[in-house]
Amino acid sequence: MLEALLYFVQQLLNGLTIGSTYALIAIGYTMVYGIVGMINFAHGEVYMIGTYVAFIVIAGLTTLGVDSLPLIFLAALLISMMVAASYGFTIERVAYRPLRGAPRLLALISAIGMSIFLQNFVRLAQGSRDIAMPSLITGGWTFGSVDTFEASLSYMQVIIFVVTLVTMGALTLFISKSKWGRACRSCSQDLGMTNLLGINTNNIIALTFVVGAALAAVAGVLLGMYYGVVNPYIGFIAGLKAFTAAVLGGIGSIPGAMLGGLLLGTTEAMTSAYFSSEYKDVVSFGLLILVLLFRPSGLLGKPEVEKI
Amino acid sequence: MNRPLYPAIFAAIVTLVLTSMMLGIQLKTEGINLTLHSASEFTWYGIAGSTLAVFLFQLFREQLTGLVTLPELPSVASLLPEGKKGDRIKQLGIAFVIAAALIWPFTEFSNRGAVDLATLALIYIMLGLGLNIVVGLAGLLDLGYVAFYAVGAYTYALLSLYYDVSFWVALPLCGLLAATFGFLLGFPVLRLRGDYLAIVTLGFGEIIRILLLNWTNVTGGPNGISRIPKPDLFGLEFTKRVRCSAEDKLADACNVPFHEYFGIAYDPSYKVIFLYLLAVILVLITIYVINRLTRMPIGRAWEALREDEIACRSLGLNPTIVKLTAFTIGATFAGFAGCFFAARQGFISPESFVFIESAIILSIVVLGGMGSQLGIILAAIILTVLPELAREFQEYRMLMFGLLMVFMMIWRPQGLVPKSRPHLELASGDKPQ
Numbered sequence: 001m002l003e004a005l006l007y008f009v010q011q012l013l014n015g016l017t018i019g020s021t022y023a024l025i026a027i028g029y030t031m032v033y034g035i036v037g038m039i040n041f042a043h044g045e046v047y048m049i050g051t052y053v054a055f056i057v058i059a060g061l062t063t064l065g066v067d068s069l070p071l072i073f074l075a076a077l078l079i080s081m082m083v084a085a086s087y088g089f090t091i092e093r094v095a096y097r098p099l100r101g102a103p104r105l106l107a108l109i110s111a112i113g114m115s116i117f118l119q120n121f122v123r124l125a126q127g128s129r130d131i132a133m134p135s136l137i138t139g140g141w142t143f144g145s146v147d148t149f150e151a152s153l154s155y156m157q158v159i160i161f162v163v164t165l166v167t168m169g170a171l172t173l174f175i176s177k178s179k180w181g182r183a184c185r186s187c188s189q190d191l192g193m194t195n196l197l198g199i200n201t202n203n204i205i206a207l208t209f210v211v212g213a214a215l216a217a218v219a220g221v222l223l224g225m226y227y228g229v230v231n232p233y234i235g236f237i238a239g240l241k242a243f244t245a246a247v248l249g250g251i252g253s254i255p256g257a258m259l260g261g262l263l264l265g266t267t268e269a270m271t272s273a274y275f276s277s278e279y280k281d282v283v284s285f286g287l288l289i290l291v292l293l294f295r296p297s298g299l300l301g302k303p304e305v306e307k308i
Numbered sequence: 309m310n311r312p313l314y315p316a317i318f319a320a321i322v323t324l325v326l327t328s329m330m331l332g333i334q335l336k337t338e339g340i341n342l343t344l345h346s347a348s349e350f351t352w353y354g355i356a357g358s359t360l361a362v363f364l365f366q367l368f369r370e371q372l373t374g375l376v377t378l379p380e381l382p383s384v385a386s387l388l389p390e391g392k393k394g395d396r397i398k399q400l401g402i403a404f405v406i407a408a409a410l411i412w413p414f415t416e417f418s419n420r421g422a423v424d425l426a427t428l429a430l431i432y433i434m435l436g437l438g439l440n441i442v443v444g445l446a447g448l449l450d451l452g453y454v455a456f457y458a459v460g461a462y463t464y465a466l467l468s469l470y471y472d473v474s475f476w477v478a479l480p481l482c483g484l485l486a487a488t489f490g491f492l493l494g495f496p497v498l499r500l501r502g503d504y505l506a507i508v509t510l511g512f513g514e515i516i517r518i519l520l521l522n523w524t525n526v527t528g529g530p531n532g533i534s535r536i537p538k539p540d541l542f543g544l545e546f547t548k549r550v551r552c553s554a555e556d557k558l559a560d561a562c563n564v565p566f567h568e569y570f571g572i573a574y575d576p577s578y579k580v581i582f583l584y585l586l587a588v589i590l591v592l593i594t595i596y597v598i599n600r601l602t603r604m605p606i607g608r609a610w611e612a613l614r615e616d617e618i619a620c621r622s623l624g625l626n627p628t629i630v631k632l633t634a635f636t637i638g639a640t641f642a643g644f645a646g647c648f649f650a651a652r653q654g655f656i657s658p659e660s661f662v663f664i665e666s667a668i669i670l671s672i673v674v675l676g677g678m679g680s681q682l683g684i685i686l687a688a689i690i691l692t693v694l695p696e697l698a699r700e701f702q703e704y705r706m707l708m709f710g711l712l713m714v715f716m717m718i719w720r721p722q723g724l725v726p727k728s729r730p731h732l733e734l735a736s737g738d739k740p741q
Contacts, residue, residue, distance in 0.1 A: 038503065039506065039507065053329055056335060058342070060344055062342075063343070063344060083329050086322045086325045090322060095714045098718045099718060105443075105449055106717045107717075109449070109674055110714045110718065112667065113671075113709075113710045113711065113714040113715075113717070114713075115710070116667055116713070117710030117714065118710075119710075120707040120710060124703065127334075131335050131336075131342065132337050132340075236663065237514075240507070243507055244507075244511070276522075278521075278522045279518065281514060282515050282519065285514060288508065289497070289512075292496065
């Protein structure tokens with residue numbers, strides 16, 4: 001009985017760990033959707049690039065002989081956010097801005113093209129094989145053990161929770177208190193009107209892409225260090241998952257994305273623990289279809305009113 | 309002159325960050341350690357060059373915009389002759405192309421490899437035309453089109469494996485089953501906005517692939533299904549010897565090899581040519597059916613819905629049903645194509661039905677021009693034959709496809725050969741005053 005309970009708690013913790021990183025990626029989808037009304041398909045690739053940059057920074061600093069863990073971690077986080085933000089900015093500038101105001105289908109196809117391009121760009125630049133990294137942060141707390149089974153919380157998981165919480169807190173403050181955040185909210189309500197009020201909406205849209213990409217990079221650094229493996233194809237499935245999380249929580253709503261991410265991560269962990277790990281993707285996409293069927297506006301989203 | 313300087317410096321720095329991190333430094337795993345390698349000197353010159361180019365371009369942007377403009381492609385419709393006489397010429401042209409396609413494999417200009425490649429191109433034409441109904445005509449973005457292709461292929465493979473069903477019986481069943489899948493998936497999703505459809509179909513494609521991969525005792529999992537029989541021609545088979553069970557032999561119900569029936573020597577190229585001709589016929593049927601459909605009320609409803617959903621609703625069209633028909637019919641053609649693909653290949657595995665395939669079919673539709681049949685046929689031929697001709701660029705194929713999609717959307721969203729709609733024009737004399 002106790003063993004079953006511990007097993008459950010362990011799976012819950014694993015699920016929340018993955019879920020919180022999904023939430024970070026999902027915020028990027030939801031912010032862009034809230035303002036421009038399109039799905040940024042290339043977002044998953046930005047996450048993948050963030051992971052690559054983190055690996056490069058970590059390997060570089062280790063070779064240079066830096067052995068302070070916090071320093072390496074912070075450097076990886078900052079540089080990866082910066083590079084990912086540049087990618088986010090450029091993607092918007094090159095593939096989406098010329099198509100603003102065009103039929104939605106065109107922007108969507110352009111986004112998919114961008115996603116395929118980035119994936120293959122990284123494949124050609126870095127090779128298609130898995131790149132593995134020895135884990136930097138090892139160990140953890142064991143908080144309960146029954147003869148055969150031990151439930152534990154690794155330090156890496158704690159770091160993931162803390163970093164995610166701090167990042168989301170900072171984002172919430174940024175959106176609700178700062179001048180730029182106010183402009184973002186105003187853009188998501190009415191882009192044209194915001195423009196009339198003297199706010200450069202082009203800059204705000206670029207800012208949204210930059211912030212979303214930086215958050216995806218945070219997720220990339222965390223998950224990269226957690227799994228210790230990266231290849232050019234991780235962005236595709238992670239992007240799909242994060243989008244599912246965004247829809248689950250209600251697309252356009254930032255708290256919704258956080259909730260959706262945690263829910264999706266937990267569902268996945270439970271599916272792999274109690275059912276079959278091969279079918280965890282099937283379950284999450286099935287969940288997406290069910291949500292769209294019964295509650296298309298998601299858990300926390302507002303129903304969309306069609307404007308004529 | 310001072311103003312464009314800062315944006316130019318900014319753009320140059322961004323370019324440097326983008327390229328130097330990914331291209332300039334390479335990660336390698338050596339033993340358990342991760343090491344960094346600098347890229348070749350040549351790559352670094354490339355990075356410096358591109359940074360400089362971006363800087364200069366941004367700096368002199370205003371002066372350059374007048375100089376460099378993208379060429380305007382002439383509209384194909386304007387090149388074709390107009391009027392009754394023009395229709396006659398068009399019909400003759402089409403007849404000539406069909407005749408050439410049918411005779412070509414028997415002439416000296418062809419060889420086995422070329423005929424085989426042409427068959428592959430024909431499969432992509434069929435897929436492109438099918439997806440064109442969904443994306444081009446109805447304006448619904450389907451990113452999981454390959455799932456229906458997979459359903460068709462696996463239907464034939466499994467039916468022939470377990471129930472010994474022949475190709476000709478399986479073909480309609482494949483279309484039917486793919487259509488059923490399209491209907492079941494489309495029913496919940498098509499009430500929603502277009503973007504959701506894109507992502508749900510993408511997820512659906514993954515679901516089908518994962519199921520095929522993991523349902524090992526039925527589908528063979530990653531090993532796939534091999535020895536799928538080739539189609540026969542009225543009981544004549546194109547193999548050297550016919551496999552036949554003892555009971556069938558007694559009942560005299562065995563198929564006969566093609567070459568024995570006609571008393572000629574066995575040649576494996578008969579099979580290749582037969583498959584090619586079969587593909588040509590299937591493509592012709594596809595073109596004919598779709599052409600008829602677009603002229604029917606339902607086809608017009610598809611296009612009307614793509615242009616303005618609200619107007620359609622106010623005219624009494626039920627958008628869900630109209631979209632559902634497009635989605636289902638599109639899936640049917642993918643099912644036919646999948647069935648033929650399984651028969652031609654003789655071996656299928658989930659590897660053939662990954663997302664990249666969907667992306668290739670989509671780029672065919674995008675390059676050819678959404679809604680334009682002629683364009684899609686040309687695009688399918690270009691995109692299947694070019695990578696074969698330039699094998700050293702095989703690596704860069706998907707990179708190019710991605711770039712092509714972005715570029716086409718910005719430069720020429722209507723495709724290389726835009727569709728010309730049947731329309732009425734006022735005669736030049738009685739222009740409204």
